[in-house]
Amino acid sequence: MVTGGVTKFAKAHPAMDFRLMVKRAYDYALRDATNLTSDRIDGTRISYFSDHFSRQLKAASMVQDYLGMNPKGSVRIEWGGATGGECFQAAYEAVASGRMDVCLAAGYETMSRVATWKGNEFIALASDTNFDFPLGGFYTGYYALMVVRHVYEYLRLGKFAHVRDEREAQRLAIAEAQRVMSWVSVKNHVNALHNPYAQYPKRVSVDDVLRSEMISYPLTRDQICTMSDGAAVAVLCDEARAKEFTDRPIRVTGVGCGTDTMRLADRPFGKVPLFPHEKAADYERLSYPGVHSFRAGRAAGLEAYRMAGITDPIRQLDFIELHDAYASSEIQTYEDLGLCRYGEGYDFTLTGAPFLKHLDYGLPVPDAGKIPVNPSGGLIACGHPVGATGLMQGVFAFWQLQERIAKHFGDPTLQLEHPQRGAIHSHAGTGSSVTVSILERGY
Template identity: 85%
Template sequence: MPARPKKSRARTHAPVRKPAPVSRSQGRKVYMVTGGVTKFAKAHPSMDFRLMVKRAYDYALKGIPNLTADRIDGTRISYFSDHFTRQLKAASMVQDYLGMNPKGSIRLEWGGATGGECFQAAYEAVASGRMDVCLGAGFETMSRVATWKGNEFIALASDTNFDFPLGGFYTGYYALMVIRHIYEYLRLGRFANVKDEREAQRLAIAEGSRIMSLVSVKNHLNALHNPYAQYPKRLTVDDVLNSEMISYPLTREQICTMSDGAATVVLCTEERAKEFTDRPIRVIGVGTGTDTMRLADRPFGKVPLMPHERPRDYADLRYPGVHSFRAGRAAGIEAYRMAGITNPNSQLDFIELHDAYASSEIQTYEDLGLCKYGEGYSFVERGDPFLKDIDYGFPVPRAGAIPVNPSGGLIACGHPVGATGLMQAVFAFWQLQGTVAKHFGDPALQLDHPKRGAIHSHAGTGSAVTVSILERGFR
């Protein structure tokens, strides 16, 4: 790694923290050997959270004769909101429904990143030597209240003194972020020469909205081949732009929905992995990052750089402000370092990332270093995150360069919060195993021998993000 330039050590009012050092002792090698997902749906009235998890658990164990309940040393169980479940300690009820007592268990909650945290908690249980085989299970039942009450519950994950009473609406917070993102990178970018300020901003927002719609079309269309997805559909850019305005400029089709669903993963040591499968997938990197709960408190400092970036790339950028997710950047840096990734574009074959909003998918490309800050919109237009063999209805010249959300992502699959990060792990696992056709009953989304993929889970306005890197562990 190049030495840190002295300039960046200069005192600044904005807190600039060095990325967390990666422990020299990374513990034992950890493998994912199986996973399961329920179909994500608006509502599963005939299954409560215990039965959903049980279904995803049974699916995971099916076809692996050596992997029986007695081989599992303990669990990590995640769900986001006790409000939604109307059952506190619901993780205990999952534990006993699965017949796991008296084995050890920990419940995880970290807003929208709950599932991603659960995956990493299961990873740590194995890496640390505490368990040889750990089950990670997550769920959410969001159908138990009306959509707008659900939005209220979610918004209680914003500061209840200063933020919630203004409208209690997460889509509003992400709209504030994307308006600034568009200002920084489109108004001051491709519309820099427009003299009239308000006209320039109007043009920039229209351009940003159009490009966000390309992302929405991509994810909904990919999901047509994913039987687990909640809202697979063929849309045009105009369909997306003309769908209901929710919080300007975000329209309904640019936003994920609430869901009922569950997902499970089984992580274990190398020795156990050999007993369970001849297609194990190794977890080669984990990273987490955080940021202030209140958007208003985000600093205006310097960009923490990835190995393939230079300080001059961002000489004038005040970071993260409210336009980017510093937590995502920190999580990416930590995970990439651990995995030995110096250029994600060439070393990753795909990414399943947390596209709760089409805007946050574009912001996340930049956080994860798939393109530089400011290049997210062109990255979409060039087609890099699209799949090669799918007709999106518009040209995608570089399709297949680095597919993002080949499964359809949150926008099309749904977002049962505590399950979402684990769902990404399961989809990434099937990709790397080469078993998408078997599990989806459709080969369309299977990439050609992917070697390495990343999953990315994200909590409220980027207040917490996890990134995990998975790699094929067989020839």
């Protein structure tokens, strides 16, 4: 990867349509590179999630011609919430296969074109329309179902195993999970205070998050990402040309993708696919994935780590931009990506390991900086214009690894100290497809 650009994510950008948003991000990326002009780009991969939001089919063709890319090759990428992550990998594949020397990955979403609850309906159409959607199709509801079971498996049967009364035990376990999820929300909102691209930076406390509106029990508003308008682009090229375009190219050393059933109800009860640092005995009693964990995330992590030679992710990764559509799914994903064992996600959060050093969260975070997760603020605070999100993660990771956060954010606070390697994680549906890509300093 040699350059990238992002528009500020916002509730609505009425003065820009999707073509202009992409153009702005693209022009920014060209300006930030050296010797990169559009004639050097061999083709594009363009991502957006839903045709419903723009009521414009084949909208990627309009991006292609607005950028002046015709008659170069292009294809639209769509893979639910992981659309942006897939687009990044599609551009990687175009270059790695030798088909292109230089490929532009561009993504956007314009979700403001319908009211919020209509937007939720469009998103919920990405669930089985025979068996799931008519029941009250609502993604926050689906994630609530998943976290309630996650809490049962790991807190009720773990930390609260000693409580005799079943209902009381579950009530205590959920209250504990709500508290820990609020830590994640605090982290991501506070990190975003230093990211000018973020939609909802704010200083919040655990109590604020718990007191925000209940959306779908036990998830409150501040634990959930919002709908956004936004665009992001990344330019990938082969190694021979990288130094022409930047003095600090970033190498993509691993790509992974995993899938699971569309319907939550179909998730089987089997065995955990293990990372090298895990043992089968760790999970003897665990039915996996059920609805409590994301097998697709685990599979994506396994593939990407294997390719990048990562055997101990928490030591070998310096940060992760993680698809935190919900604070619950960030905690579930810590486990899927092997940052801790299954069942340890809540305690892992409370150690502070995914927090940044030197930031004041108003929380005790002794292990802060061990593996910063969502230093940018993630989806919860940056927003989630679906087709752009995975590419936004790529751009933020790219700037981190270039050590140029200060230049692009106008604020050095979120810059990690000499990061060598980071991961970006893009997640779709109820975990029906997930991508993980590994980026490393290439200079």
